[in-house]
Amino acid sequence: MSRAPQRMNSQQVVRLLFSLPDEEDVLDDFSCGLRKKVLIHGRLFCTDNFLCFYANILGFKTKQVIPFRDVIAIRRHKGSITNSIEIACANKKSFFFGSFTRRNEAFQFIYSLWRNSGYCDESQDTGVWSDDEDPPPTQEEEEKEGITMLPTEDEGDRTETLKAILPITPKKFFELFFADDATYPIKDYCMERKDTEFEITNWVENEELGGWTREIKFRTKINGPSIGPKTTRCHRTQVYKWVDGNLIIKTSSKALDVPYSSYFVVEDEWNITANGADKSIFRCLVSINFLKSTMFKGTIESRSKTDVAADHENWLKSARAKCLGDVPSPAEKQPEKQIHPIAKYDEVDLKAYRQKTKMILNSAPNSVNSLLLFNTICIILLFFYLNHLFGRLNELSSRARVDL
Numbered sequence: 001m002s003r004a005p006q007r008m009n010s011q012q013v014v015r016l017l018f019s020l021p022d023e024e025d026v027l028d029d030f031s032c033g034l035r036k037k038v039l040i041h042g043r044l045f046c047t048d049n050f051l052c053f054y055a056n057i058l059g060f061k062t063k064q065v066i067p068f069r070d071v072i073a074i075r076r077h078k079g080s081i082t083n084s085i086e087i088a089c090a091n092k093k094s095f096f097f098g099s100f101t102r103r104n105e106a107f108q109f110i111y112s113l114w115r116n117s118g119y120c121d122e123s124q125d126t127g128v129w130s131d132d133e134d135p136p137p138t139q140e141e142e143e144k145e146g147i148t149m150l151p152t153e154d155e156g157d158r159t160e161t162l163k164a165i166l167p168i169t170p171k172k173f174f175e176l177f178f179a180d181d182a183t184y185p186i187k188d189y190c191m192e193r194k195d196t197e198f199e200i201t202n203w204v205e206n207e208e209l210g211g212w213t214r215e216i217k218f219r220t221k222i223n224g225p226s227i228g229p230k231t232t233r234c235h236r237t238q239v240y241k242w243v244d245g246n247l248i249i250k251t252s253s254k255a256l257d258v259p260y261s262s263y264f265v266v267e268d269e270w271n272i273t274a275n276g277a278d279k280s281i282f283r284c285l286v287s288i289n290f291l292k293s294t295m296f297k298g299t300i301e302s303r304s305k306t307d308v309a310a311d312h313e314n315w316l317k318s319a320r321a322k323c324l325g326d327v328p329s330p331a332e333k334q335p336e337k338q339i340h341p342i343a344k345y346d347e348v349d350l351k352a353y354r355q356k357t358k359m360i361l362n363s364a365p366n367s368v369n370s371l372l373l374f375n376t377i378c379i380i381l382l383f384f385y386l387n388h389l390f391g392r393l394n395e396l397s398s399r400a401r402v403d404l
Contacts, residue, residue, distance in 0.1 A: 014045055018052040018065050025299040027113065027306070028223060030106045034064060035084070035096040044097060046110060048302050049117055051087065053097070066095060068117040076107055085110065105223065108313065112306045158269070161309040162284040162316060170247040170272040170280050177319060178240065178249065186216065189318055195220045197233070203240070211241030211248075222258065223307070232257035247272040263292045266304050284312045 014026050024047040033039040034053050040062050042055025049069070055062040066087055073088040077096060084098035085107050100106045114120050166173065176183045180202045190198055197219040203212040216236040222229060233256040240249045251268040255261055271283040286308045288301045 014047075014052065017054060018045075018050070018063065020047065020050060020052070020065075023298065024048060024050060025296070027299070027303045028109055030100060032097045032106070033099040034062065035098060036062075039098060041099065044106075046113055048113065048299070051110065053095075064095065068114050068119045071114055071119065074107070074111050074114055076103070108310045109223065109306065112310050116302060116306055116309075158285040158287040159305050159309075160283060160285050161305070162282070162312045164282050164316065165275060166272075166280050166282050167278065168280060169278060170242075170245065170274055173272045173280060173282070174240070174247055184319060189315055190218055190220075192318060193220065193314075196231075206239070209239050209241075211239045213237065213239050222255075229257045232261075245274055260294055260296060260300060263290060263294050264300055264304070265289045265291065266308060268308060282316075 011025050014020070015022065015024060026045050026047055029043055029045045031041075032044050032053075033041040034055065040055045040057065042053055042057075042062060045052040045054070049067060051066040051068070053062070053064040053066075066089065070089045070091070071087055072090050073086075075086040075088065077084045077086040084096050085100070085103065087095040087097070087110075089095070168176070177185070179185075187198055187200060195218045197217070199215075199217040201214045201216075203214050205211075206213045214237075216238065217234065219231050219233050222232050235254050235256060237252045238249060239251075240247065242248075247270075249270040249272075251270075253266040253268060265288075267287045267289050269285045271281075271285070273281045273283075275281045286305055288304050290297060290300075294300070
């Protein structure tokens with residue numbers, strides 16, 4: 001009795017296509033182009049330890065596998081290809097991927113994967129930005145802006161995703177970002193990310209937990225492989241408390257519509273510790289709490305931590321402006337006033353412009369008359385030529401009839 005062949009899932013297809021180890025799973029994929037002699041459009045698949053590009057154009061197949069262990073730098077790049085990312089390898093060879101729909105999102109994800117792979121030597125990584133873009137701020141520039149980034153350190157099962165010195169006290173931090181009437185509340189950040197169905201409760205004192213709690217619900221986009229659901233419902237439970245004047249905010253997050261969502265919970269802790277009279281140290285720690293055992297534990301943990309780390313970095317970029325001064329929300333921004341191109345000229349330029357325009361208009365009738373005269377002469381010459389041609393043809397026809 002014959003057995004029907006089993007269909008491979010998309011993960012198995014990618015492993016087979018690129019000869020990857022069985023434990024490698026696709027964490028995300030992006031539509032983009034690889035620069036060879038021409039830009040070859042295909043798809044870039046991202047796993048824990050590899051970047052894999054595949055294209056099939058009119059039967060001509062292109063495959064490229066880049067192990068993270070060979071990568072020495074990942075840069076945004078502005079060259080002949082717009083919105084491109086450069087992957088520089090130890091063999092002095094670089095791969096350029098362009099035509100991303102969302103280049104910054106792809107860059108942040110790929111860079112986070114490389115950093116979490118263990119092959120990123122941050123002490124030697126001096127080229128995350130290309131020469132044609134603004135380099136990351138130096139420590140002196142960061143101090144002028146008021147925020148100083150610090151190296152992160154893991155604590156057991158918890159991964160430290162962010163560490164920085166902020167120019168505000170823990171109390172001010174809470175008032176700006178987490179109070180019920182915060183200046184830049186979490187809802188504004190979610191709206192910037194295009195999240196929908198947002199719901200949030202006010203803080204309520206919880207004696208059992210020794211702090212204050214609130215619930216947050218929203219629907220957000222899934223930045224993962226192009227299979228399965230495109231969005232997911234998210235449910236967060238937040239708890240904050242004060243310890244010796246320092247602020248601790250803990251968040252438990254569940255994405256309800258992703259695969260294996262009932263198997264794990266993302267635990268997120270923010271520590272805002274006083275550092276002097278008017279500064280604080282801001283630390284973000286994340287861990288994955290598994291409720292059930294699964295063979296995909298490594299993949300879930302790696303992908304979740306990568307996503308949370310990218311989200312923390314994006315939040316700090318948005319909050320940075322709020323730390324240094326108010327920034328109007330998109331609804332408050334007024335449309336820029338459109339200035340007519342002539343308005344950029346001064347009075348002398350306008351005078352010369354008017355004189356030149358007047359000369360062109362005055363000379364227009366003469367130009368038109370000359371053109372009409374030229375066309376008339378051409379028509380007359382063409383008439384005489386055709387008349388001569390037809391006369392010659394009639395003469396030849398008459399001779400032919402006489403010969404017959």
